[in-house]
Amino acid sequence: MSSDTGETMIRAAERLFGERGIAAVSLREVAAEAGQRNNSAVTYHFGSRRGLVDAVFRFRMARIDERRRAMVAALDPEGRPDDLRGLLEALVYPLSESIGEDGGRSWYARFLRQVLLDPEFDALAPSRVDVSRGLATIVDRLHGQLRTLPAPLRDERLALALKLVVNALADHEALLASSRATTPTSLLAADLVDVAVAVLAAPVSASTTRELRHRTRKGA
Numbered sequence: 326m327s328s329d330t331g332e333t334m335i336r337a338a339e340r341l342f343g344e345r346g347i348a349a350v351s352l353r354e355v356a357a358e359a360g361q362r363n364n365s366a367v368t369y370h371f372g373s374r375r376g377l378v379d380a381v382f383r384f385r386m387a388r389i390d391e392r393r394r395a396m397v398a399a400l401d402p403e404g405r406p407d408d409l410r411g412l413l414e415a416l417v418y419p420l421s422e423s424i425g426e427d428g429g430r431s432w433y434a435r436f437l438r439q440v441l442l443d444p445e446f447d448a449l450a451p452s453r454v455d456v457s458r459g460l461a462t463i464v465d466r467l468h469g470q471l472r473t474l475p476a477p478l479r480d481e482r483l484a485l486a487l488k489l490v491v492n493a494l495a496d497h498e499a500l501l502a503s504s505r506a507t508t509p510t511s512l513l514a515a516d517l518v519d520v521a522v523a524v525l526a527a528p529v530s531a532s533t534t535r536e537l538r539h540r541t542r543k544g545a
Contacts, residue, residue, distance in 0.1 A: 332384070334359040334367055339381045343435030343495075347378060347443060375445075382440065382448070385423060385433045386456040392419035393459030397466075409470050412463050413521045417490055419459075421514035424498050431498055438495040441488060471525065475537055478529065486521045493517055 337358035341350040352367040352374060363369070371377040396415035400406050424431050440446050447453075449461050464483065471479045497513055500506035 330359075330361075331370060331380070334361070334370065334377070335380050335384045338367075338377050339384070339436050340432045342378070342381065342439055343432035347374070347439050352377070378440065378443075378446065379453070381436060382446075382453070383456050385436075386448075386453075389419045389423055390456050390459040392422070393463065397459055397462050407466050407469055409467075409525060410518065410522055412466055412470070413486075413518045413525075415459070416463050416487075417514050417517050417521065420490070421494055421510055421517075424494060424510055425501060430502060434491065434494040434498040437491050441491055467525065474529065475534075477537060477540070478533075482525050486524045489524065490517050490521060 334355060338350070338355045341355060341358060353364045355377065356364055356366040359366070361367075367377055371380055393415050396419070397412070400408060400411045400415075403411075405411055420434065420437075423433055440448070448457050449464065454461065467483060468479060471482060474482065493513065494517070497506060497508070497510065501510075
């Protein structure tokens with residue numbers, strides 16, 4: 326597969342998946358969008374729909390994760406390796422900076438939103454460690470910051486924060502594409518860090534504590 330042919334199909338898939346959803350797009354449509362006359366071109370080059378999704382993820386995430394690793398590494402000499410805000414900046418900013426990087430248009434945030442809906446896709450799977458090591462480090466360190474939370478809430482809080490970030494950036498990306506965005510991307514990203522900090526650092530209320538106790542009693 327020539328690099329140009331592969332990249333053309335990856336870019337076509339990213340746009341179609343991002344706009345319509347992964348399951349709603351046929352591989353034939355991707356091939357046609359990429360200008361391939363052979364309807365089985367995508368299967369030939371990527372093996373399957375999952376292979377193509379993985380290729381799109383890798384295509385963008387490699388550079389994003391490189392930036393994340395650099396931001397995380399910069400926290401160590403500053404004496405704040407587990408700083409909540411610093412870790413969330415490393416999570417949010419590299420992704421927000423990728424919006425509009427291809428001539429002002431992008432679809433990757435919207436593609437990631439679709440990926441989050443796929444229960445079988447794991448960004449932190451060992452097979453993807455080469456493009457998600459920075460993300461894995463951030464998640465691991467954030468887990469450490471959430472030790473004071475009841476165990477059932479830790480993964481839930483992280484998942485909520487991640488979905489909030491991806492969905493907000495995906496919506497913003499769509500607004501940019503329609504020329505309706507009014508908030509600068511950099512301002513949105515900074516505010517998303519603030520909101521994510523609030524999500525992860527929010528105290529556990531008495532109501533939530535009661536629900537946890539009720540759940541424990543039911544499971545006993």
